[in-house]
Amino acid sequence: MFRQLKKAATFAAAVLATTTLVSTAQAADYPEKAITLVVPYGAGGASDLAGRALAETARNYTNEQPVVVVNKTGNGGMNGARYVTEQKPDGYTLLLSRVGMALYPAVYTDSPVAWDDYTFLGILESTPMILAVNANSDIKTVDELLAKIKSSNGATTYAASGPTAIDGFTVQALLADADLDPLSASTLVPYKGGSALAAALLGGHVDFLAIAAGSLMPHIEAGKMRALMVYAPKRMDALPDVPTAKELGYNLAGQVDGWSALFAPKDLPEDVVAKWKDILSNVATNDQWLDLAKKRGSVSVVGDQDPAAFVKSQYELYNGMAKKFGYIQ
Structure with a gap:
């Protein structure tokens, strides 16, 4: 009986060792095929441009395997986002995340994906929002x-x-900062x-807006447009004379910023996470990446902050605003 138990234990140990070696070898060889980068928004927008810039740059560090963008x-x-979270956590399906991945679950209690249903690989860029008029x-x-706005009675x-x-x-954050009703002081026209x-x-067709710099x-x-304020941690190089919301003393608006990040399905193996940290560290100093970011009005922040902590703070910011403005009772 003892001999049988010993033999079984030896066999189990051998299987475990073999599995570990195979797993390590697979991680060391990653990637061995094309990587799919899912962009959860339409072609031509800020997220799509960021995704394609990352795909174009990262392939220099992915064992010559392509990074294929899919909208x-x-x-x-x-x-x-949900599609990516449902995929096998092997590093071959990733998500070009935007602020919406933190904002949506912060506002909608029935969100199909929670803010933390991912492996966070890195924050890629800050994409300033610009308050502008014709x-x-x-x-x-x-x-x-x-x-x-104050004198217009919502007009x-x-x-x-x-x-x-x-x-x-x-816009609503700015209105709230100015002690105006964020939902009725000005009228939203959807596009x-x-x-x-x-x-x-x-x-x-409208008096003003505040959207991503890349579009403006x-x-x-x-x-053809006049920038009044920038929603960003610091002034944009391209608009050195335009103040930030924080500079002007707007508390809520001063915390709003657009961003792009790289997420993966939850429970991604640590070796694959480490591989992507290495890839992103190379991307961070890549001239092509930096040039493309500048052209679309973004600021590269690769490696500047802990991605999980940052996304959590963004979720809390928008969840707080959703409650303050009455979207969540």
């Missing part, structure tokens, strides 16, 4: 805009994807996508 849209980005507007400052309009989208919260939002302002910078540089 899976719908439900505020949750369709793509260049033909007589409004030159944030104070002038707020004065107009001023702004374009946004929706009240609980990031570009809705940009889908950055290009449609920008077109609404260019066409004079070409029009600002062309002299």
